[in-house]
Amino acid sequence: MERMLGKTQLEDLETHDCHVEGCEEQCMFGILMCPHHWAMVPDDIVQRAKRHLAAYAVDGQRGSLRRWQRAACAAIDAVNAKTSG
């Protein structure tokens, strides 16, 4: 029992549901969406998100983090728009 509980807690820390509405795929911490949904994001938004995330990894600045978050939201919105229509 204890081992099962420990495993569950660890998984909760390291993974989360895909951010697309209605998708329950588990994603690693820091990865917004499951690979299936990332594949639906327009390429320019993917490139933007990657660039900002890489910039944040290097400089650790709040501004870089906000640009990454905006690109991430745009990516999620783009997929939600495709899947809900």
Ligand SMILES: [Zn+2]
């Ligand atoms: Zn998903």
